[in-house]
Each structure stands twice: as structure tokens, then as C-alpha cells.
Amino acid sequence: MRITVVGSINLDFVASAPKLPRAGETVTGATLARHPGGKGANQALAAQRLGAEVSLIGRVGRDGMAEEAMALLLADDVDTAGVLTDAEAPTGVALIAVDPRGENQIVVAPGANHRALPEQLPQRIEGPLILQLELPLETVEAAAGRATDFVCVNLAPAAPVSDQLLRRADLLVVNETEAAFYGDLLHHGGGRVVVTMGARGAVMLQRGVEIARAAPPRVRAVDATGAGDAFVGAICVALLEGMPAGEALRFACAAGALAATRPGAQPSLPTRTEVESIITAT
DSSP: OEEEEEOOOEEEEEEEOSSOOOTTOOOOOOEEEEEEEOHHHHHHHHHHHTTOEEEEEEEEESSHHHHHHHHHHHHTTOEEEEEEEESSSOOEEEEEEEOTTSOEEEEEEOGGGGGOOGGGSOSOBOSOEEEOSSSOHHHHHHHHHHBOSOEEEEOOSOOOOOHHHHHHOSEEEEEHHHHHHHGGGGGSSOSEEEEEOGGGOEEEEETTEEEEEEOOOOOOOSOOTTHHHHHHHHHHHHHHTTOOHHHHHHHHHHHHHHHTTSSSSGGGOOOHHHHHHHHHHO
């Protein structure tokens, strides 16, 4: 199975702190790490580690951060032929603060991601496609319009989108905050909608009616960064492999839970063996 992901590529600067700051507050005593990230790159790597062959289309800057941002994608053999280097914009950066419970705050400077325009896309995108909203909306909508197969749109970060995009998606994935932002618009297209609820698991709906629900295995969360992207990659792989809705949700919840047990976005993404092992053990 070959999946195309059109999405963002970032380098994450992660400060693990004793607590998350309130507005105007300075928190000291943190430790700093750098990890590859970006929702598009994370979801591409997640799907690759779970058994798909993945091609990523995106954009990085012509700078030292690009090599770091791409390192794990290349190490895991994600096809990056569709990733272009931009001479005028830096590689995207995410500034992430994480507390001891794994909760986080994230600020993103998109850089080259916002120069990934529709002209960069092929005229036809064959096979399944995964999208998010960290690239220009015109690019996301153009990619969906050129897709010939299954389309998953992770509506994150939440932003106004066209009704055409919502109706084109075979699968929409949102967290509870994003679900509240979009409301009933999520269910107008007739495709499946998955709402993730953190430690409470996830629910799948169609035309607003619940069709499946699953809970994640109990884990000790260290860093929630990347857990949602692990879920998106996993739910797409599972559904495309033909798993029933409930089984697919359980598989994706397990992938997300495992990602939360390790620091960093891409370093935390689990393998197929790890996901299947924790499902078997629970």
C-alpha cells in the first residue's frame, strides 16, 4: 500500500519544564531537545513505520535545520522526492513546552511550509492521500481536488475550510477542540469522522451517528507531542488495510498512546510490532 502525504515539515525545539507558563510568566529549569516534526512529516513517518510505503510532498529551507528535520524520514525510507528546498524561506520551526504530565504548548513558525503552493503538486495524486492544515489552504484544497482515491483530512490546526474540502474527505480526524470549532459541518459530507479524546480514546461517526468507539491502553504519558499524528497515520493504515471500524480505532488509539510514552514527535512514533504487542497485552 502506497500513501501520499502532503504536509508540513518542521524542526521542533522542545523545552521540558517543571510546569507550563501562564500568560506573562517565565518558567525556568527546563531542558532543551531538538527533534524532527511537522504534522505532515509526522504522519508520513507514522504510516511508514506501521507498514505503508509513503511519499511526502512538502517544503524545507536551504539551511542547516532542513537536514535535521528530514533525518528520520530518510532513515525510515520515506520517499522524499516530492520535498522541495526553498532558497528564500527557512525550514519551519515549532517551539514546544512540555510539563511532567506530558501536556504541551506549541507555537509554530511555518517558514518554507507556507511557500508550498499548488504548483508544487502533481496534476493527479494516485492512491490514498493524507492532508492536514499546516500548509496554505489553497494547497490543501488543490491536493484533495487532484486525488483519485481515499482522502483523509486531519483538520488541525482548526481553521475555516471550504465545504468542498469537507465533502471530498472520506475521513475527517479532529480532536475535541477542533470538533467544537467545526460543529455539524463535519457531518455534511457523508464520510466518516473520528474525534479523538486523549486518554478517553476515540469515537467514529458517520452522518453524526456513532459507529465505533475505542479506548487506549493505559500508559504513563511523558510527552503528548506527536500522539495525534501517530493516531492519524495509524487509523489510515488500519482502514486502508480493511480493518473493521472498531478494530481500526483500537489500533490507532494504541499507536497514539505509545507515542505519548516517549519524548519528541517523530522519535516517539511506534512500529507495527510495538502497536500489535501492546494490543495483545491488553
